[in-house]
Amino acid sequence: MPRERLSVVVTRRLPEVVETRLSELFDVRLREDDTPMTRDELIAATREADVLVPTLSDTLDASLLGQVGDRLKLIANYGAGVDHIDVATARQRGILVSNTPGVLTDDTADMTMALILAVTRRLPEGMAVMQRGEWAGWSPTAFLGGRLGGRRLGILGMGRIGQAVARRARAFGMQIHYHNRHRLRPEIEEELEATYWESLDQMVARMDVISVNCPSTPSTFHLMNARRLKLMKPTAVIVNTSRGEVIDENALTRMIRAGEIAGAGLDVYEHGTEVNPRLRQLPNVVLLPHMGSATVEGRIEMGEKVIINIKTFEDGHRPPDQVVPSML
Numbered sequence: 001m002p003r004e005r006l007s008v009v010v011t012r013r014l015p016e017v018v019e020t021r022l023s024e025l026f027d028v029r030l031r032e033d034d035t036p037m038t039r040d041e042l043i044a045a046t047r048e049a050d051v052l053v054p055t056l057s058d059t060l061d062a063s064l065l066g067q068v069g070d071r072l073k074l075i076a077n078y079g080a081g082v083d084h085i086d087v088a089t090a091r092q093r094g095i096l097v098s099n100t101p102g103v104l105t106d107d108t109a110d111m112t113m114a115l116i117l118a119v120t121r122r123l124p125e126g127m128a129v130m131q132r133g134e135w136a137g138w139s140p141t142a143f144l145g146g147r148l149g150g151r152r153l154g155i156l157g158m159g160r161i162g163q164a165v166a167r168r169a170r171a172f173g174m175q176i177h178y179h180n181r182h183r184l185r186p187e188i189e190e191e192l193e194a195t196y197w198e199s200l201d202q203m204v205a206r207m208d209v210i211s212v213n214c215p216s217t218p219s220t221f222h223l224m225n226a227r228r229l230k231l232m233k234p235t236a237v238i239v240n241t242s243r244g245e246v247i248d249e250n251a252l253t254r255m256i257r258a259g260e261i262a263g264a265g266l267d268v269y270e271h272g273t274e275v276n277p278r279l280r281q282l283p284n285v286v287l288l289p290h291m292g293s294a295t296v297e298g299r300i301e302m303g304e305k306v307i308i309n310i311k312t313f314e315d316g317h318r319p320p321d322q323v324v325p326s327m328l
């Protein structure tokens, strides 16, 4: 007798090929419009599903997880970051959590370089002049930015994405420095020609560019707080393609306005879509709407990872990308 198909609820619209494949394999309820589910809709979804496929726009905290039904057995997150999921509470309730690491590494690292270039070479200012039709022709002194080659890049968080940023930045002639919970193996340090700083303070004080690439966890909250931002050289810039909570956004805004930090490139914000309005007014700040991993290829590969995680779970094994609290 054929086995009953797993009931899977997907909280957001996904690329069509991913939705089609999910529908072929499982008993799927897809989202009709691309809006985040309300909290009540999420709770209802968790009660009818064996597997929930949420994204970073769904907050699955302890209080919500306290209301899920007995049926839910796997949260197969569509995305790498799991800071919106209380993984420890899920585990206590016997619910596995998986994510989609690896497939968005290169895209996010590309976007990190794009932001570094945009800020240091003043792309938004040039684009704005062109869009307003105000370009008066080439000038030896117009739009002068800084050369990336020779600048010191300090990477905060040297996991997959941090290392991918380092590889790219080296090709631009930057000098690679990093701070991480654990020092990299010597052969990786050698390959990346990367200098390890045990002291984040000391690294921050000496860099020309800081790139935030660590996940958001309780221990990385406001890692770049006002005190640490103050250590940055006034000529230095900071970019963040990870999570907004790692930087104290108000302190950063104040210091850029005061000329204490030369600029910023941000893809993520401390309060989600509530971006500090003052940040939007600064010419030396480049803001993007969390599009670091937004490539067609990446989104499809994220879907493939979700499917493999669910399928492996259905076959009675642990999902290959299972996240456990000790990893966070």
Ligand code: DGY
Pocket (backbone or CB within 6 Å): 056, 078, 079, 080, 081, 082, 104, 242, 290, 291, 292, 293, 294
């Ligand atoms: C993730 O998967 O966590 C990314 O932030 C999405 O861009």
